[in-house]
Amino acid sequence: MDTSGMRMSYERGELDEACATDKPLAMFTRWFEEARTEPGVEANAMVVSTADATGRPSSRVVLLKGFDESGLVWFTNYHSRKGRELAENPRAALLFDWHWLQRQVRVEGQVVQVSPESPTTTSPSAPSTRASAPGPRRRAR
Numbered sequence: 001m002d003t004s005g006m007r008m009s010y011e012r013g014e015l016d017e018a019c020a021t022d023k024p025l026a027m028f029t030r031w032f033e034e035a036r037t038e039p040g041v042e043a044n045a046m047v048v049s050t051a052d053a054t055g056r057p058s059s060r061v062v063l064l065k066g067f068d069e070s071g072l073v074w075f076t077n078y079h080s081r082k083g084r085e086l087a088e089n090p091r092a093a094l095l096f097d098w099h100w101l102q103r104q105v106r107v108e109g110q111v112v113q114v115s116p117e118s119p120t121t122t123s124p125s126a127p128s129t130r131a132s133a134p135g136p137r138r139r140a141r
């Protein structure tokens with residue numbers, strides 16, 4: 001199938017530098033609020049990409065559970081493919097595809113395990129991705 005002719009006209013997602021800030025977390029927070037209130041956008045759904053020790057990549061959708069200046073939190077099973085890959089190679093990339101808004105946010109960094117009870121961290125400004133403590137769930141920072 002030739003998909004080369006498929007193209008939307010992108011007019012909503014223009015990035016006006018005058019509206020940008022040098023504080024990525026503040027910018028992310030503002031954009032997240034806009035995505036959260038946009039009908040049809042699951043703002044907290046993000047693509048998490050990991051790679052095994054040989055560099056073979058894999059991606060999947062995960063839900064963001066929270067964020068603050070210290071990180072972005074998500075949960076997953078340690079025994080999943082991503083859990084095993086993060087044990088070998090703790091670097092990951094997150095992608096928020098707010099397609100309806102014609103926006104995306106990319107975060108790259110180190111994944112660390114955190115206790116499910118403890119607050120989390122990893123800001124888009126100092127991206128590092130975190131995965132959680134022993135148990136069935138994992139979080140990203």
Ligand SMILES: Cc1cc2nc3c(=O)[nH]c(=O)nc-3n(C[C@H](O)[C@H](O)[C@H](O)COP(=O)(O)O)c2cc1C
Binds near residue numbers: 062
């Ligand atoms: C909308 C949506 C939300 C999801 N949220 C999570 C999540 O928060 N944590 C998670 O581990 N998997 C979540 N999944 C499932 C993952 O995408 C994935 O299929 C699963 O974690 C196994 O991935 P892996 O084998 O690559 O580790 C979600 C899937 C969808 C479609």
